[in-house]
Amino acid sequence: MDLGDQAKGRLAAASTASYTRRGLVRRGVALGVAAAATGPARPGRAAQGDAVELTLLDHQEPRLALLEEMLPQFEEAMAAQGKNITVKILEGPAPDTEFLTKLTLDYNSGNAPDVTSFGATSTADFTAAGYLLDLTSRAEAWPDWAGHFYQQLRDEQVQADGKVYSVPREASIIQLFYRKDVLEANGIPTEQPASWQDLLDRMKAVTEKTGQPSLLFPAGEAWGGGTFFEGFIHLMLGTESPLYDDADRKWVVRSPGLSRVLTFYEEMTTSGVLPVEPLLNPEPWVATKYEAFPQGDLVATTSGTWGWIFDWGPEGAAPIEGLTEKVATWEFPTADGGETFVWGATGWVWGISAASEHPEEAWELVKWLASGEFMAANAVTIGATATRDDIQTIAPYNEYSFLVDAERRLADARSFRAPEGTERMVQAVGQATEAVITGDQTGEEAANTLAEQATELLGPDNVKEMQG
Amino acid sequence: MRPVRNWRDALTVVGFLAPALALVGLFIVWPAVWAVIQSFTNRSLTGAGALNPEFVGLENYRRLVRDEDLRSSLLRTAWFVFVSAIVGQTVVGFVVAYLMAERPGWRLRFMPVFAAIFVLPLAVPETVAALTWASMANGTESGLLNRALGTVDAGPVRWLQDHAFATVSVVNVWRGLSFAMVLFAAAFAGFPQQVLEAATVDGASPSQQLRQVILPILRPQILIFLMLTTITSFGIFGLVYFLTRGGPGNETEIVGIYIYNQAFRFFDIGFGSAAGVLLLLILLVPGVAYVRLMREQA
Numbered sequence: 001m002d003l004g005d006q007a008k009g010r011l012a013a014a015s016t017a018s019y020t021r022r023g024l025v026r027r028g029v030a031l032g033v034a035a036a037a038t039g040p041a042r043p044g045r046a047a048q049g050d051a052v053e054l055t056l057l058d059h060q061e062p063r064l065a066l067l068e069e070m071l072p073q074f075e076e077a078m079a080a081q082g083k084n085i086t087v088k089i090l091e092g093p094a095p096d097t098e099f100l101t102k103l104t105l106d107y108n109s110g111n112a113p114d115v116t117s118f119g120a121t122s123t124a125d126f127t128a129a130g131y132l133l134d135l136t137s138r139a140e141a142w143p144d145w146a147g148h149f150y151q152q153l154r155d156e157q158v159q160a161d162g163k164v165y166s167v168p169r170e171a172s173i174i175q176l177f178y179r180k181d182v183l184e185a186n187g188i189p190t191e192q193p194a195s196w197q198d199l200l201d202r203m204k205a206v207t208e209k210t211g212q213p214s215l216l217f218p219a220g221e222a223w224g225g226g227t228f229f230e231g232f233i234h235l236m237l238g239t240e241s242p243l244y245d246d247a248d249r250k251w252v253v254r255s256p257g258l259s260r261v262l263t264f265y266e267e268m269t270t271s272g273v274l275p276v277e278p279l280l281n282p283e284p285w286v287a288t289k290y291e292a293f294p295q296g297d298l299v300a301t302t303s304g305t306w307g308w309i310f311d312w313g314p315e316g317a318a319p320i321e322g323l324t325e326k327v328a329t330w331e332f333p334t335a336d337g338g339e340t341f342v343w344g345a346t347g348w349v350w351g352i353s354a355a356s357e358h359p360e361e362a363w364e365l366v367k368w369l370a371s372g373e374f375m376a377a378n379a380v381t382i383g384a385t386a387t388r389d390d391i392q393t394i395a396p397y398n399e400y401s402f403l404v405d406a407e408r409r410l411a412d413a414r415s416f417r418a419p420e421g422t423e424r425m426v427q428a429v430g431q432a433t434e435a436v437i438t439g440d441q442t443g444e445e446a447a448n449t450l451a452e453q454a455t456e457l458l459g460p461d462n463v464k465e466m467q468g
Numbered sequence: 469m470r471p472v473r474n475w476r477d478a479l480t481v482v483g484f485l486a487p488a489l490a491l492v493g494l495f496i497v498w499p500a501v502w503a504v505i506q507s508f509t510n511r512s513l514t515g516a517g518a519l520n521p522e523f524v525g526l527e528n529y530r531r532l533v534r535d536e537d538l539r540s541s542l543l544r545t546a547w548f549v550f551v552s553a554i555v556g557q558t559v560v561g562f563v564v565a566y567l568m569a570e571r572p573g574w575r576l577r578f579m580p581v582f583a584a585i586f587v588l589p590l591a592v593p594e595t596v597a598a599l600t601w602a603s604m605a606n607g608t609e610s611g612l613l614n615r616a617l618g619t620v621d622a623g624p625v626r627w628l629q630d631h632a633f634a635t636v637s638v639v640n641v642w643r644g645l646s647f648a649m650v651l652f653a654a655a656f657a658g659f660p661q662q663v664l665e666a667a668t669v670d671g672a673s674p675s676q677q678l679r680q681v682i683l684p685i686l687r688p689q690i691l692i693f694l695m696l697t698t699i700t701s702f703g704i705f706g707l708v709y710f711l712t713r714g715g716p717g718n719e720t721e722i723v724g725i726y727i728y729n730q731a732f733r734f735f736d737i738g739f740g741s742a743a744g745v746l747l748l749l750i751l752l753v754p755g756v757a758y759v760r761l762m763r764e765q766a
Contacts, residue, residue: 097733101732101733104513104514104732104735105513105732107513108513108518122514124515125514125515125735126514128514128515128516128518128519129512129513129514129515129516129517129518129519130518130519131518220717221715221717221718222713222715222716222717277629277716280715280716280717281628281629281715281716282628282712282713282715282716420515420516421515423514423734423735424734424736427734431537434717438717456531457734457736
């Protein structure tokens, strides 16, 4: 039974009690004594029935439209429990980067909304800044948390201080999407590539035949965080080198793995398979994912499950007719041909501002947002997988078999839990990969630059080096 | 101007100046002071640096000195100012105003059109202007500029990809040309005609009149405009940011965008403030030089 159920029970009991005059007087006196004992009402501890307006910040039209449509259900559910809670939706800038900037400034200035959603990669930095409410005890008291949320995703919410500050909104499964039709037409094998070299050889063969760049791992500064989370990290996880050492909480800024990854970017660049010019443009995904891939010029690209809906689905940004016949997926190969893998991790999370005046009501909202019908509709809207195991039968999620299938991959997927300083590492990786793809530096030189840059950005006390 | 003779006069002066001084202090002086203070800290918008910023002395400035991105950004900005503000706005604005002053009939015929066209950039908010240009300069065949080229079987041209720096320079010229023309046209309107007539009687050619009579007399107006356009173009942000975000690569990452990225994309307020202070110091040089020249002129 959760807190809502308990409240419902109390409400039902009260409604059946007899209301005599003596009883009312007795209750009045008791209430007066209680009020005197507890002192003046604290803001945010609204009594049952007091009106509370929560603010909820989100961005991008599909997410906002879904909230507009479904939040009245939450308000009705709360009303049924005797809680007068309404939710005011605040709209943030559509681009993720600008949304993050706005949210960060809101937090820093003390004007943050009660509840908001952000990429899981920001949780550690927000937590260290003291922006987020500690949800540990609330999560532990919520039966759904341990009962239904995937263990891996729950672990990802635990921060350096051992506490939980976020609830996963959705999970991402990222892998390599490839144009099966183009490969078959050019007589190139479509089996799972076993290693980076295997992948590169096939892409070189395509490029030689089509004259077009064929393989996309996001790189450079224009793609922002995508360079790290949609490109670089999937190569890094294919090496034996860690990027962060949980034992001493240090970033590994120089390692054989980092050199190999940047050298692989160099090989992709020099062999002509990487679409360098589009990667330097302000919206690099347009020329690559929205134009070259649908046209069949670009043959393979990293992408999450959202690609099936938002990018190339019938109502996506660049629909591919006969999508499931023409496009298929590979797991990420590793540097030396070890076991292949997919990326699976928390995508966006729900968080409550530490400065919220209505933490309990905000927690009720977060629980509702991370449950049942809303999560099912949200996952489909975003094109992501659910973060708990009990909504696979709930519409409309149950109608998207590829999302449900992807959800099952979470258990054996690889991921990288973003620690404090991730934004700065993202910056260093963006600069290093850009130096490689523009030909300014070799992979080895860029690895040196990355080590220096990351040390400067993160501070020498927060980094270490690993020799081969 | 009546001198201040007693406390009542002084009170009146202070009363009139106080609102303006309060606004300047609150929105210009205090933020600048705050930025200077932050530039000596490791204040960040996220992470531990947001919760407990620490004094780091000159470390941010040491980083700036070593930062190649900043160096290239400053050089790029200087070139941008020279091309778009000094040549594109000041020189072209002056020439057009001069031609209009020289040809009264031409001016009468075109003035209403010019007025409408040239006031428009001043009336449109910077962000709106940038997004409108982004739409016009769309690199596909549907972009307005490419449609125009299509009528002569040319293009399409990827303006913001292949010619990003030139495109943002042209947009900045468009943005500032009107103000230059209004300023210089007003200067020409108030020009002492008898001086020109005397020069004509003395046999001065139009070129000599321009170089030896007009330019020296209009020097204060020219210097004022140069100071304003240099400073505003050096610190320009929105117009370029919403067109290119500083790309492709770093091709249009002028110093305003560099500072924004450090402070609000990478959330490093201390370092971003140091870069802002450096920009302030740089802009003080032309500012002081122009003011000194104007004083000499006066």
